[in-house]
Amino acid sequence: MSEINIVDAPPGTEGPGYFATSLDKVIGLARANSLWPLPFATSCCGIEFMATMGSHYDLGRFGAERLSFSPRQADVLMVMGTIAKKMAPVLKQVYIQMAEPRWVMAVGACASSGGIFDTYSVLQGIDEVIPVDVYVPGCPPRPEAILDGFQRVQDLVKNESGRRRHSDYYKDLLGQYGIK
Amino acid sequence: MEQTTLNNDIHVKLVEKFGEKVTAVSEPYGLLTFVTYTDVIHNVLLHLKNELNFNFLTDITAVHYPEKDHGIAVVYHLNNMVERVRIRVKVFIAEKHPTIPTATTIWKAANWMERETYDFFGVKFEGHPDLRRILNMDDLGVHPMLKQYPLEDPNRVDKKDEFFGR
């Protein structure tokens, strides 16, 4: 049996019988280790995601073994694979359906920038239709890279304010994409 | 060598039946190729299927030759699985009125292949039950595989020609 790792407590003040820290940090800790990903897998990167979910690499170690195929319950939208222009409205619809707080990971070259497909039919990066938090390079990225990208999302989740959705910056960002 | 005698037999039989309508017969890499015309293509395919045992439709596609009068070649690949022979049939049609009879009545497989060809080249298959775009978006407006259309999205603003030496 391997050792079971437990996440470290956030920095705070400790004394006999009490522990005090800010609520944001506790919520961030809980959120970061129980993210439910929505795999929006379209092509090759989706197959590498299957490998990431499989027993060999096991995304479950990061608290994300529960895939949520319903956008309503999902926290992280993982876009894996080429998004054609025909698919773009569908992707945007899925993003709009997700509840706050929500994060987006663009996995692979195609989702990040259109990749090698600089053609009339391919969306040149999903950041043309929805905001993206983490980009994972690779064509396709190795499962390790997907895991690394996922940990970067966790970092964001840990350190972000629980009131992000009310910030002007965030509202402006969504406004640019025409999302209310 | 065996392939060539077999191909000769098929050629002779086709000429017997369709005479001058079978033209430009060649044999690149052992694959019998000939050109025929829109008015007989349906009968040619039917004859190949029923009489000469080319029971399997491998593929339908098209090629665009902008400099020719009849600039769009519709290409059929058929396969005789029993005798292990393949054959290629071509029909050249005018770019302005690209119409050709459908093959869906002979093989059901032709349905999507013809829709794809229509999508890419604008070839109208007469009698096709459901001739819509298949791969591209309905509002694309052009048939993108024609040589005059560019590969890249012409609406892109983030790519400056000067950085690509154009």
Add this chain to the structure above:
Amino acid sequence: MNHNHPVFTDNDPQEELVTLNLGPTHPATHGVFQNVLQMDGERIVSGVSTVGYIHRAFEKIAEHRPFYQITPLTDRLNYCSSPINNMGWHMTVEKLLKIEMPKRVDYLRVIIMELSRIADHIICNTIIGQDTGATTTFLYLFQFREHIYEIFEEVCGARLTTNIGRIGGFERDFNEVAFTKINKFLKEFPVALKEFENLLNRNRIFIDRTAGVAEVGKETALDYGWTGPLLRATGIDYDVRVSDPYSSYQDFDFEVPVGTSGDIYDRYLVRNEEMWQSLRIIEQSLEKLKSEPKGIFHADVPEFYLPPKQEVYNNMEALIYHFKIVMGEIDAPKAEIYHAVEGGNGELGFYLINDGGRTPYRLHFRRPSFINYQMFAPMSEGMLLSDAIINMSSMNIIAGELDA
């Protein structure tokens, strides 16, 4: 749009048909296909398939790339078994250039192609298991796909989109580790595959879910252009490896498994048996390699095969060839050619027209998934929804190959 608008109807709800929008991002479809189904309760009355959600315009890109740059495109057709696509494309060009391949290269290619066929069939068959409720099979057999990927990594450095080999052979010889890994795989995989079969082949639940579901007759299958395991499950022994041997497949002794009724159970059995046959082919190939001269991994065609980098820096002749190949100034004949290989899903064809220029004049891929899939909607009529889902997984439709 107001989602809460009232619905007024005088019809009896029992007699109403429901429209079900399956896809394009439905988890059960394992890919991006949309099927708009008319449902009567659990039964499908009619369906319309919409495809093209990841259309990337491969054929248009191919008209703008020199031959060797098209290999990465073929990777992304059927990404579950990319090496077959890569080598299919290489062999097309080699046929065009009339390159005589050394036997050793052919045998090495056969090893890689059969390994990727196993990887492809593992995905399909474990997914059938998954969709009938047996997740164990998926988690268990998937590790062996990892082992196959490790072999690919050893040979070419990549796992999934391999870009393996070059026009004219391989980029480098297989190293000792690769052979060790292949031998290890040959020893371990049959045990796991046997266990996998024990779990499913005689499993009452599995048989109930799959046997007699989605039966397809021979004539219908041919009419709809089916090839590969799907066609063989109906009882027609058409395999491009046998009918049109390429890469020295005629030197190997293997059987083409066929089914009888073309139902999902038969497709599953055919794929499983093909994995056993692939193992046999790999074993024979390793045996044959022993009598071949060592160290040959490409044909002796300096005008088409990229020279090693060391040579390019130190040797004038190699530099010239390197320049000519990279600039696409190779002397290819003006011709048209059709070459087919047996892909994971069926006959994968390359129709290439070369006009002597830098790039192909036209390149068309005959993609088995695209042609196989058009039967899905018509054959779903009258089927239960849950059966249609397994039917789709047993057809092993790969979205990348479907949409190109």
